[in-house]
Amino acid sequence: MRLEKCFFCSSNVYPGHGMMFVRNDSKIFRFCRSKCHRNFKLKRNPRKVRWTKAFRRTAGKDMTIDSTLEFEKRRNIPVRYDRDLMATTLKAMKRIKEIKARRESVFYRQRMAHKHAQEKAENQKLVDDMVDLADIPAEEIQQAMRLPEVSGGQRQNAMETA
Amino acid sequence: MSSYYNFKKIQVIPGSEDLLNIILSKIQRKTPTVIHPGYKISRIREFYMRKIKFAQDCFDEKLDHITGEFPKLDEIHPFYADLMNVLYDRDHYKLALGQISKAKHLIDSVAKDYTRLVKFGDSLYRCKQLKVAALGRMATIIKRQKDSLTYLEQVRQHLARLPSIDPNTRTLLVCGYPNVGKSSFMNKLTRADVDVQPYAFTTKSLFVGHMDYKYLRWQLIDTPGILDHPLEDRNTIEMQSVTALAHLRACVLFFIDLSEECGFSIDAQLNLYNTIKPLFAGKPTVMVVNKIDKKRMEDLDAPTRERIEAMLARDGVTLAQQSCYTDEGVIAVRDTACDLLIAARADMKLRSHRVQDVLNKLHVAQPQARDDVARPAFVPEAALERQRAAKEMVRDPDTGELVPLKRSMTLARDVEAEHGGAGVYNVNLKDRYLLANDDWKQDIIPELMDGKNIADFIDPDIAERLAALEEEEERLIAEGFYDDNTPDLTPAELETRARAKIIRDKKALARAAHSSLATMPRMELHGRLDPRPERITRRLNTLPILARRLAAKGKDLPATAQLMRSVSQGGWRAAAEDPAYARKPSEVMKMRRLEGDQKNRQLMGLAPGKAQYNQAIKEVRFTQRGPNLMAKRGESDRHIMTKMPKHLFSGKRTIGKTDRR
Ligand SMILES: Nc1nc2c(ncn2[C@@H]2O[C@H](COP(=O)(O)OP(=O)(O)OP(=O)(O)O)[C@@H](O)[C@H]2O)c(=O)[nH]1
Ligand SMILES: [Mg+2]
Helix, strand or coil: CCCEECCCCCCEECCCCCEEEECCCCCEEEECCHHHHHHHHCCCCHHHCCCCHHHHHHCCCCCCCCHHHHCCCCCCCCCCCCHHHHHHHHHHHHHHHHHHHHHHHHHHHHHHCCHHHHHHHHHHHHHHHCHHHHHCCHHHHHHHHHCCCCCHHHHHHHHHHC | CHHHHCHHHCCCCCCHHHHHHHHHHHHHHHCCCCCCCCCCHHHHHHHHHHHHHHHHHHHHHHHHHHHHHCCCCCCCCHHHHHHHHHHHCHHHHHHHHHHHHHHHHHHHHHHHHHHHHHCCCCCHHHHHHHHHHHHHHHHHHHHHCHHHHHHHHHHHHHHHHCCCCCCCCCEEEEEECCCCCHHHHHHHHCCCCCCCCCCCCCCCCCEEEEEEECCEEEEEEECCCCCCCCHHHCCHHHHHHHHHHHHCCCEEEEEEECCCCCCCCHHHHHHHHHHHHHHHCCCCEEEEEECCCCCCHHHCCHHHHHHHHHHHHHHCCEEEECCCCCCCCHHHHHHHHHHHHHHHHHHHHHHCCHHHHHHHHCCCCCCCCCCCCCCCCCCCHHHHHHHHHHCCEEECCCCCCEEECCCCCCCHHHHHHHCCCCCCCCCCHHHHCCCCCHHHHHCCCCCEECCEEHHHCCCCCHHHHHHHHHHHHHHHHHHCCCCCCCCCCCHHHHHHHHHHHHHHHHHHHHHHHHHCCCCCCHHHHHCCCCCCCHHHHHHHHHHHHHHHHHHHCCCCCHHHHHHHHHHHHCCHHHHHHCHHHCCCHHHHHHHHHHHHHHHCCCCCCCCCCHHHHHHHHHHHHHHHHHHHHCCCCCCCCCCCCCCCCHHHHCCCCCCCCCCCC
């Protein structure tokens, strides 16, 4: 028993879930859910569909180069069971997971670094433009919104009166 | 080799009438048929000569074929030659073939004569008469061969049914008096399925069967029974046996029936043996006593038995006993006979000059002795023990009785029986695992953890790799890789962020309030002419409405006015700072209207104000009514749609749809 990866979105396919398509050249495609299967049937390229892992990897949104990623590999050479090895492996898996999570958070932080200035500017603009909005009580906003919208001419009138 | 003596391939010999018909129609088909008296005489002669020559060729071919296909008695194996002599009479056979080739020559000479005559034919009529005469004479010659042809056809049919005996292979030849059980023996050993009946001369011809012994293919020949009388008196059936005995270099199994159940006395059978003994010369011979279920050699009275034994001893013949009923001794008979034959053949090969050639090539290599140490084969004690145990019985030391030896090891079968037998017991395959430590065998091996396959991480040197990773981790920490060096926000920035959040929330609130409004017809709601996206409209409208609403309440919010201006004029701060923007609102409005009108092509060229525009709209609507009804895209749309869409007018209508199929 093993967890397979969805061909389309690269999520886990648990035993008994999803579906498997075997093409007539005997290549196997597994899908985690009908959504992925449907997208596959539409001949979509998972690298171009934004919600897939493949997209995130190619678009540089996920960490792809790291030594923690070298540990998980599909191995085709079977290794005889060894209790000690199994124990070390389980421990190692936990530790690798930890380290990987930390590195991923750093990766995300670096990816978002240039956003801070932008965010500041946006905040400033919003505050500058709509200062008064912050002070108006919520009920009044709701009430005002129930008035019909104004036309261009009416708006001009409003401006002139103001 | 055996296929060499396969006479099944001879083609059917047509009767004389058929042969004629075949050839005449062939002439008709394959030679020109149109000739006129007016043609040049050379052409006419040519035409008829061709017919005659063609007829000759056809006859030649057919007759040659017949004579060529039948085996020549001088060329085939003497056994077959003799057998054919016995069955079809050598003279008759040769005569028939001779006649056929004679007929061929006659036809040749007829054709030769008549072509010569046609050369001198002076008219079409004469040439034609000569051709008719030639074909007529040929036909007569063939008709005279009627008997030969029918005889040859019969021979062909019989030949095709002859067993394909290979005279040179390993052969066991079964012979003896009729009714002694020869065919029964044959059926025991092979799948020949020879007829077995309780009367004499059941078998009337030779039969072949095949069997395997010592990984070799053996041929068994069942012969018809032979009676004891001089050769001249023998009939065709017996003669076949004699032929086989005379010519095949085989192992002879002479069957006798001591019980005399076959209807012939022992004396008669022994006499026969003596009579045909010359035929066994140089062949391994076994005297097979059959039907020992009735009477054995040991049951015979002493004088007869001694006589037989003396005879056997004199001729060096082996004795074997068997019964086809009880199967006793059948295999033993086969084995003795086959072994004798193998020995005889090997002996003969050794005596032939060819063996020397082979012997010259043979060399048996012997390893040279390294030292004087004796190295006998070593059989472990346990293996010997097991061998001994395999011999079921052993003498009990206490009682002195023979008892089955207890099995030295428990088998899987025993384990199964112990644990509830088949269907209950489950073989634990884990017991057979080959692991470094036997304690691990029954471990439950985890497969998945934290959404990962553990197998993907199993790696004999994972410990080293993990250590390397930890080292790297330490290095990275030391290098400050994990440090968060995003600059901290100043209190002012924090303040802005908090306010921005509040504004965003309010905006969201406004949006939610708006979208929860009951939708009104679009025209009523907006009252706008320029189709700007609704999203923008809403954003622009939100605050002015708010301002009006608040102003109506008598609240004084100077920021609102500024805000509105900023919305409509592109930034209130710009307006405040840049004097160019500090225009009177009415002026600004005028500019804006002009700008807007230039951009909106629907309003272009119309007088300011609503009246003319409304009129224009009305008229446009009216002119578009027709095309709209016809679902046209506009004036320029002249497309003619399919008038009878196939999918709406084809296919059967069952219950249900007539308009959609
Ligand atoms: N009691 C007994 N009868 C046998 C045995 N073998 C053959 N018979 C019987 O003997 C009779 C003749 O057997 P066949 O095998 O036809 O004898 P055959 O020698 O082939 O006879 P022909 O073909 O006429 O020469 C049959 O009724 C068999 O049932 C035997 O071992 N014991
Ligand atoms: Mg018989």
